[in-house]
Amino acid sequence: MFTNKEAFKQAFLERLVSMHGKGVQQSTLSDRYYTLSSMVREYISTTWVETNDYYKENGAKQVYYLSMEFLLGKLLKQNLMYVGKYSLCSEALSELGIDIHELEEQESDPALGNGGLGRLAADFMDSLASLNFAGHGCGIRYKYGLFEQKIVDGYQVEVPDYWLQEGNAWEVRKSDRSFQIRFGGKVNITEQAGEIIVEHVDYEPVLAVAYDMPMVGYQNSTINTLRLWNAESMVKDMNLTELSKQGYHHAMEYKRRTEAISEFLYPDDSTPEGKALRLKQQYFLVSASLQSIVARFKRLHDDMKSLPEYIAIHTNDTHPVLAIPELMRILMDEEHLGWEEAWEITTNTISFTNHTILAEALETWSIDLFQSLLPRIYLITEEINERFCKQLWIRYPDDWDKIRNLAIVADHQVKMVNLAVVGSHHVNGVSKLHSNILQKELLKDFANYFPQKFSNKTNGISHRRWLLMANPRLTESISETIGTSWISNPNELRSLKAYKDDHSLQDLLADVKKHNKHKLASWIQKETGITVDPSSLFDVHVKRIHAYKRQLLNIFHIIDLYHRLKENTTTLSVPRTFIFAGKAAPSYHLAKNIIKLINALAKVINHDKSINDQLKVIFIKNYGVSIAEKIIPAADVSEQISTASKEASGTGNMKFMMNGALTIGTHDGANIEMAEKIGEDNIFLFGLKPDEVLRYYANGQYNVRDVYEEDNRLKYIMDQLMYGLFSRERADFQSIYYSLLNHDEYFVLKDFACYVETQNKVAHTYTNQQEWQRKSIINIAQSGYFSSDRTINEYTEDIWKI
Numbered sequence: 001m002f003t004n005k006e007a008f009k010q011a012f013l014e015r016l017v018s019m020h021g022k023g024v025q026q027s028t029l030s031d032r033y034y035t036l037s038s039m040v041r042e043y044i045s046t047t048w049v050e051t052n053d054y055y056k057e058n059g060a061k062q063v064y065y066l067s068m069e070f071l072l073g074k075l076l077k078q079n080l081m082y083v084g085k086y087s088l089c090s091e092a093l094s095e096l097g098i099d100i101h102e103l104e105e106q107e108s109d110p111a112l113g114n115g116g117l118g119r120l121a122a123d124f125m126d127s128l129a130s131l132n133f134a135g136h137g138c139g140i141r142y143k144y145g146l147f148e149q150k151i152v153d154g155y156q157v158e159v160p161d162y163w164l165q166e167g168n169a170w171e172v173r174k175s176d177r178s179f180q181i182r183f184g185g186k187v188n189i190t191e192q193a194g195e196i197i198v199e200h201v202d203y204e205p206v207l208a209v210a211y212d213m214p215m216v217g218y219q220n221s222t223i224n225t226l227r228l229w230n231a232e233s234m235v236k237d238m239n240l241t242e243l244s245k246q247g248y249h250h251a252m253e254y255k256r257r258t259e260a261i262s263e264f265l266y267p268d269d270s271t272p273e274g275k276a277l278r279l280k281q282q283y284f285l286v287s288a289s290l291q292s293i294v295a296r297f298k299r300l301h302d303d304m305k306s307l308p309e310y311i312a313i314h315t316n317d318t319h320p321v322l323a324i325p326e327l328m329r330i331l332m333d334e335e336h337l338g339w340e341e342a343w344e345i346t347t348n349t350i351s352f353t354n355h356t357i358l359a360e361a362l363e364t365w366s367i368d369l370f371q372s373l374l375p376r377i378y379l380i381t382e383e384i385n386e387r388f389c390k391q392l393w394i395r396y397p398d399d400w401d402k403i404r405n406l407a408i409v410a411d412h413q414v415k416m417v418n419l420a421v422v423g424s425h426h427v428n429g430v431s432k433l434h435s436n437i438l439q440k441e442l443l444k445d446f447a448n449y450f451p452q453k454f455s456n457k458t459n460g461i462s463h464r465r466w467l468l469m470a471n472p473r474l475t476e477s478i479s480e481t482i483g484t485s486w487i488s489n490p491n492e493l494r495s496l497k498a499y500k501d502d503h504s505l506q507d508l509l510a511d512v513k514k515h516n517k518h519k520l521a522s523w524i525q526k527e528t529g530i531t532v533d534p535s536s537l538f539d540v541h542v543k544r545i546h547a548y549k550r551q552l553l554n555i556f557h558i559i560d561l562y563h564r565l566k567e568n569t570t571t572l573s574v575p576r577t578f579i580f581a582g583k584a585a586p587s588y589h590l591a592k593n594i595i596k597l598i599n600a601l602a603k604v605i606n607h608d609k610s611i612n613d614q615l616k617v618i619f620i621k622n623y624g625v626s627i628a629e630k631i632i633p634a635a636d637v638s639e640q641i642s643t644a645s646k647e648a649s650g651t652g653n654m655k656f657m658m659n660g661a662l663t664i665g666t667h668d669g670a671n672i673e674m675a676e677k678i679g680e681d682n683i684f685l686f687g688l689k690p691d692e693v694l695r696y697y698a699n700g701q702y703n704v705r706d707v708y709e710e711d712n713r714l715k716y717i718m719d720q721l722m723y724g725l726f727s728r729e730r731a732d733f734q735s736i737y738y739s740l741l742n743h744d745e746y747f748v749l750k751d752f753a754c755y756v757e758t759q760n761k762v763a764h765t766y767t768n769q770q771e772w773q774r775k776s777i778i779n780i781a782q783s784g785y786f787s788s789d790r791t792i793n794e795y796t797e798d799i800w801k802i
Contacts, residue, residue: 002043002085005092012096015039024096030166032098033076033106036089037169040079041214048214048223055134056300061309061802062134064293066286066323067316069118069265070125070139070226072213073625074107075170078469082130082216108163109624111145112228114265114583115544116459116651117355119625120788121316123462123651127792129217129224130464133802135792138289138320140281141171141211141228146265149583149622154599154729156584156592170213171228177210179291180234181284187375198333200376206258207232208288218464218487229288231261270587276373279365283374286323294330304335308348312800315424317355318363318416324350324423325380333376339383351799352424353457354417355648357434357442358548363416370414381419385409388422395449406445421446421453426799428457430649431670433690437645441694455798458673459649460791463490463784466655471633473512474659478780481505490784497781506773509660513636513776520634524579524618530606532616536575537766540661541639542623542631545584545591548646548746552736553755554578554639555597556748558605558617559717559725560756565611573767577616579631581623590739593732595619600726628652633659637762640665641755643746645690647671658783660776664762666751670786677782682775686758687751696747704744713756714749 001011012035016022019038020031027035055062080086090100112118121137128135147158185203189196208229215224233255260267260277261284268274290313297311298304315321324346331342356362371378385408392403404410408418421427421443427450429435435456439447447454468475468487478486481499486492499505517534524532541554558578564570580598584591602617620627638656640647640663647669657663657674664684665671675683688696696702708714718741720726721733740748766772784790796802 001039002083002088005088005095008088008092009096011039012036012092024098029102029106033103034166034169036093036100036103037076037107040076040083040085041170043085044079044083044214044216044223047221048225050221051223052225059300059310060134061312061800062136063128063312063314063796063800063802064136064138064289065121065124065128065314065316066138066289066320067118067121068140068282068285068319069113069115069316070110070121070137070228071113071115071118071625072110072122072125072226073465073629074104074109076107077104078465079170079214079216081469082218082464084219107169108166109626110168111148111161111163111265112139112142114146116649117317119461120459120651123460123465123788124792124795125215125224125226126218126462126465127460127788129215129222130220131789131792131796132217132220132222133792133796134224135796135802136224137215137226138285138292139226139228140262140265140285141230142265143259143263146583147586151595151599151619151621154596154603156595158586168211168213171211172213174210174212177212177227177292179208179288179295181206181208181287182376183280183283183373185375187379195336196332198376204254204257205234206261206284207234208284208291210288210292227289227292229262229285231258231284233258266585268587272369275365276369279369279373282319283322283326283377286320286326289320290323290326290330294327294335304331304337305341305345307345311349312802313350314795314800315350315352315420317353318361318420321352321416321420321423322374322377324419325377325384328380328384329376332380343384347423347425350424351426351428352420353428353430354420354434354438354443355430357437357648358646364413365416367409367412367414378414381414382409384419384422392449402445406449417443418446421450425453426455427453428455428799430457430459431673432456432458433645433667433669433672434648437690437694457791457794457799458670458786459651459654460786460788461651461654461658463487463493463658463787463789466629466632467658470629471512471516471659473515474509474633474780477505477508477512486784490787490789493781493784495781497778500774500777500781503770505777506770509776510769510773513634513660516634517636520630523630524620527620528618530602530616530618532577532618533575533613536577536616537636537763538577538579538634539637539639539762540579540631540635540656541641542579542581542620542628543652545582545594546588547590547594547739548643550641550643550746550748550751551580551582551594551598552740552748553641553751554580555594555601556714556717556752557756557759558601558615559720560713562601562605562608562611562615563713563716565614566608572614573763575614575616576763577618579618579620579635581620581627581631583623590735593735596729596732597721597726597736600729600732604725628655632656632661635659635661636766637661638663638665640668640671641687641751642666642668643693643751644668644688645693646746654783654786657779657786660780662762662765662772662775662779664755664758674782674786677785678778682778684758684762686754688747693747702744702747702750704741704749707744707749707752708741711749711753714752 016035144160148161150157182203188199211228213226267277327346331337429438482495521534598619638661640653644666650669666687721737
């Protein structure tokens with residue numbers, strides 16, 4: 001059906017009738033989208049099966065990437081492009097009077113992630129398949145995902161994201177791949193004929209049902225699998241006697257508890273119930289995934305001891321680290337291996353990536369919750385801890401502080417990072433700076449004890465998604481200049497650097513950016529009703545709203561600019577449009593107040609005619625992959641201004657760089673490696689260095705009041721929060737005011753003066769478009785290093801050995 005346009009058109013019309021009972025004229029856009037998607041899925045299914053058969057027949061070692069998030073984005077366009085049929089379908093549909101872009105817009109973004117962690121996992125799936133590696137994802141099939149963000153009177157309001165309301169065109173339910181997960185109850189351990197028998201009784205069962213999605217490689221014959229688990233009750237398995245004893249309402253309550261496990265990403269953990277649900281989700285993911293992996297392995301191999309030769313299991317941050325005791329449970333309780341054998345297999349199979357040094361994200365669980373919810377897993381974790389602490393005692397006799405720091409179970413807590421390091425054969429950070437901080441600061445004692453385990457693997461992004469798909473005009477310009485080999489080998493983008501002084505290319509890329517900015521401006525007008533000037537400098541700050549990402553620093557600069565315009569002390573050399581987007585965690589009140597502040601500032605500035613449209617502030621709601629694909633190609637400036645040492649890597653910085661935006665950023669995460677690649681003349685770095693930040697934290701010598709008293713601009717800005725521009729909403733901004741003036745944990749005030757000075761350099765440089773485009777070309781040329789293809793090659797060679 002994809003052999004030529006005529007065959008496709010006939011097949012499409014027939015499928016439209018068979019699926020929806022309608023012809024083209026009567027069909028809706030949704031009808032047409034699902035018709036096309038079903039045809040694409042059917043087309044790739046044969047290759048999907050052939051890929052799995054190939055892995056079985058050739059005994060390929062396979063990696064399973066366990067992650068709580070997979071932020072995939074829309075898949076129709078990607079899948080068509082990756083199988084090389086996009087142009088054919090687009091032209092054929094056009095002849096039927098159908099615009100393929102309208103069908104693409106019908107697809108919902110899968111609500112399976114929130115930010116960089118989930119997008120990294122999606123890009124890794126892309127690169128694994130595109131590089132012909134046997135690599136699969138394991139996640140949860142969230143019914144509603146995180147939430148859909150609405151803005152009401154400037155406030156974030158969370159509503160369920162009904163992304164599955166019309167179904168998911170790309171998933172296949174695999175009822176025969178279902179596994180029982182056990183929560184609560186108690187564990188009886190007995191010995192029979194010299195063998196330890198473990199019996200888990202009185203537990204609450206949950207059924208994990210697999211839904212598979214194809215992960216298509218770019219124009220090759222590899223299609224891997226993302227397996228998502230759906231939590232379902234086992235009410236139908238209850239016998240009538242049991243139902244009559246416990247009652248109908250009890251059964252319905254159990255059904256509701258069960259289905260809640262796969263409803264929302266990151267349930268609010270500010271309550272005991274929320275904490276329990278989060279822990280349930282994490283164990284649900286790893287238990288279902290590990291049972292599935294082991295069952296598949298046993299269909300192909302007889303000797304469980306060979307598991308590490310054929311299987312690599314990777315835990316993406318601490319959320320799936322329960323994979324360690326769960327694999328031990330399966331090997332000991334179900335496969336009847338001894339502790340030493342099971343431990344050797346487990347530690348040689350599982351590896352771990354740390355993504356943060358933020359204390360709030362270094363998960364710990366109270367022993368009471370952990371033990372009551374996962375009694376068998378707690379016993380195994382406790383035993384891992386006991387054996388490890390005995391080794392520590394031999395190495396560090398009488399050093400109780402060090403042993404307590406390294407212990408997995410201590411101070412009435414189970415420490416997931418400690419479990420991850422002890423139970424994995426490899427631990428990596430995600431940028432040179434982050435990995436250095438892990439080894440020299442956060443996990444220093446572990447790095448000294450297990451030096452062979454630690455390495456760095458700097459994050460990467462899919463250049464196919466974020467350049468080839470998101471920015472077709474830039475893609476065309478690059479390919480016309482250096483050829484198309486960069487699509488398969490992104491390092492070939494370096495060839496573009498030879499053209500950095502080519503005026504015709506500079507002009508061409510300026511026209512591409514202008515086109516993208518006009519598209520974005522039109523979309524912003526449609527979505528927000530606000531008119532922005534495409535010739536203004538688009539300064540973009542889009543990411544999760546969090547104090548350490550310092551949206552406040554950006555806001556304070558805007559207030560200062562506005563004040564200077566109002567006082568007639570400055571005229572902008574170029575009009576500025578500041579674009580924000582991002583979600584705040586529902587219980588993170590400071591972050592939600594920052595969103596309110598952005599919208600309050602936008603309301604003041606955007607309606608002030610006296611500044612002659614020299615400033616505009618836009619907040620775009622419900623930021624996700626599809627919106628990012630609209631914003632990033634149009635950005636002139638990329639805001640990457642997190643407090644130095646706090647951002648593990650960042651991947652947004654790479655996406656903007658690849659699309660020719662220039663970065664204003666701190667000495668943090670991958671910004672540092674970007675500067676190394678492009679030269680500091682082609683990035684706008686500012687602010688405290690990581691060692692300075694860590695020194696302030698250690699010695700406590702940062703005096704916020706001194707900084708505040710010495711800078712009249714800061715006094716004015718802080719006063720505006722309480723008594724000036726936003727006086728009607730000042731109650732909302734008191735928490736911001738006092739958090740900065742009393743503590744300023746993330747050095748917003750300390751870095752303000754330097755940030756303003758650097759922003760002045762940005763504006764001055766932008767007035768010289770020839771110089772700006774030269775820097776832009778250098779950024780694009782060096783961005784190939786930050787492709788996830790490079791990252792995955794490093795993982796497969798150094799960690800997974802596949």
